[in-house]
Amino acid sequence: MSPSSAAAFDAKERPGRPPTLTDRTIDAVREGIRNGTLVPGELYSVYRLADKLGVSRSPVRDALLRLAETGMVAFERNRGFRVVLPGARELTEIIAVRLALEVPAAERAAERAQEADREALESEYKAMLSAVAAGDETAFMMHDQRLHGLLLELAGNAHATRIVENLRDATRLVGTSTIRASRSLDDVYREHRPILDAIEQGDPRAAGAAMRRHLESTGLLLLREAARGHRTDADLNALWDNLVGLPPGPSA
Numbered sequence: 001m002s003p004s005s006a007a008a009f010d011a012k013e014r015p016g017r018p019p020t021l022t023d024r025t026i027d028a029v030r031e032g033i034r035n036g037t038l039v040p041g042e043l044y045s046v047y048r049l050a051d052k053l054g055v056s057r058s059p060v061r062d063a064l065l066r067l068a069e070t071g072m073v074a075f076e077r078n079r080g081f082r083v084v085l086p087g088a089r090e091l092t093e094i095i096a097v098r099l100a101l102e103v104p105a106a107e108r109a110a111e112r113a114q115e116a117d118r119e120a121l122e123s124e125y126k127a128m129l130s131a132v133a134a135g136d137e138t139a140f141m142m143h144d145q146r147l148h149g150l151l152l153e154l155a156g157n158a159h160a161t162r163i164v165e166n167l168r169d170a171t172r173l174v175g176t177s178t179i180r181a182s183r184s185l186d187d188v189y190r191e192h193r194p195i196l197d198a199i200e201q202g203d204p205r206a207a208g209a210a211m212r213r214h215l216e217s218t219g220l221l222l223l224r225e226a227a228r229g230h231r232t233d234a235d236l237n238a239l240w241d242n243l244v245g246l247p248p249g250p251s252a
Helices: 003-011 021-035 046-053 057-070 088-112 115-134 137-155 158-181 185-191 193-200 204-227 233-243
Strands: 073-076 080-083
Touching: 021 046, 021 057, 021 137, 021 158, 046 057, 057 073, 057 158, 088 137, 088 158, 088 193, 088 204, 088 233, 115 137, 115 185, 115 193, 137 158, 137 185, 185 193, 185 204, 193 204, 204 233
Parallel strands: none
Antiparallel strands: 073 080
8 A cells, every 4th residue: 555545544534423443444445446556356465454554453354344345345265355346247236326326416416505515516527627638537536526425415415425435436447447448538527517507507307317317328338348348238238227227328
């Protein structure tokens, strides 16, 4: 783990209660996945991670068990753990959960947003544009995640916010490959404009529909990237229809 990850471990704060050592370890592992110091497939030692973070093995194991529940890591008995790159089914399940949480959250955000909330959303959107201009993928993904987080917070469900944050981290490595192979940062940036426009207009139905289009577009690209060379389009359509309930089409 990089020095920046260790610093993030020391500095991380959570509203409402002081972070436990397990919370802080989860944050440090997730930051390692985000910045590329923890990569899929490589075997890592629980003991070495505990030493780097300056904590005992117990909170590290507890943190990794919780991350394993999200599919982000997998244990190898008596050897350590690996960061897991999700497969086609896992990605489709993740998108189904995000649709269930983020579409109604966007609708509620359109109902509840005040001027300060809309300004905060626009600030993140402008920061995304700056990252597009700079070609800074890391900064772009950070502001993208913050924008989605603000929408979830407006909906008032802190648990949903944490769930989506974990799910986004689980798909992050596949997501960056779709940006390189299938779409540009500018494409992703533009997909958010209809969501913010609907919130500005106080239109819950339009906000939910725009969020659904954005998540479906993202989900289909993630799915096809993960399944490249392993599944046919018919397989992917059946998987999507079974788990999401809407067959993928050109307008998704």
